[in-house]
Amino acid sequence: MVKTMPFEEPVVQLKAKIEELKEYTVSAEVDLTAEIKNLEKRLHKLEQEIYENMEPWDRVQVARHPSRPTTRDYIQLLFTDFIELHGDRLYGDDAAIIGGIALFDGKPITIIGHQRGIDTKENIKRNFGMPHPEGYRKALRLMKQAEKFNRPIICFIDTKGAYPGKAAEERGQSEAIARNLVEMAGLKVPVISVVIGEGGSGGALALGVANHIHMLENSTYSVISPEGAASILWKDASLAKQAAEAMKITAPDLKKMNIIDGVIREVYGGAHRDSEAQATYMKDVLINSLRELSKLSAEELIEARYNKFKHMGEYNE
DSSP states (O other): OOOOOGGGHHHHHHHHHHHHHHHHHHHHTOOOHHHHHHHHHHHHHHHHHHHTSOOHHHHHHHHTOTTSOOHHHHHHHHOEEEEEOOOOSSSOOOTTEEEEEEEETTEEEEEEEEOOOSSHHHHHHTGGGOOOHHHHHHHHHHHHHHHHTTOOEEEEEEESOSOOSHHHHHTTHHHHHHHHHHHHHTOSSOEEEEEEEEEEHHHHHTTOOOSEEEEETTOEEESSOHHHHHHHHHSOGGGHHHHHHHHTOBHHHHHHTTSSSEEEOOOTTOGGGOHHHHHHHHHHHHHHHHHHHTTSOHHHHHHHHHHHHHTTTOOOO
């Protein structure tokens, strides 16, 4: 059973009432068709009111939903003939980042993405989607390989942040992230990044220096979590809801500020409600992005990427 969010409770209750009437209609042989249709109309209207006017904190909760589709889910739904590649050729393999080559719309492509687990055992294996430096070095190795063979790159961002542990720092976590930022800025092939869940701090940005950045409607992208920001600003993590609103970390807010290029709509209730439909929405966006970027030369791709990030943060007093 799919876990429901607190703000969805009115929808859940109304759905339960409709199911109750349907069961009663069958068991008591009473015609309640008119009442059921009226409730279904109310349900549709209620879903529109709730899901089309979600608060930032509601979107944070949906982005963190344990059943939300992961990079591996989208690989299975969007691509064919995927071959996963492992290791950074320096230290080892990091299961928190997966990548490889596949076909998309009949054309070869390189895929790289954060990968969290779907249960406790897999989360431990994948370090809850928080990469070590070897994960970012693996990602960079695949990016340079893609550049060599002139393959476009699609990155899926879904992490709370890079792993901040002692071992990661000893192996050069900061350098690995910084190296990715530098190298991605100069890649001679199209780079598209899609934030599919949480996009946290440098751990997310290390896969985010792209020509086009898209976000799922209920994903987040920020330098720090709302809880972390609340702890720093107000010394109280319980004020995360207020922090989420003030930080402007949701897709609609980031699109207004031109931090991202597009918002990919989600099915009502979030991507976890229907991953196949969600993949269809995403596919159309990716096809259009690749079609647009394929018209640019290597020099134009680099220049466009440079200008995109150069103009972020500009403001008029």
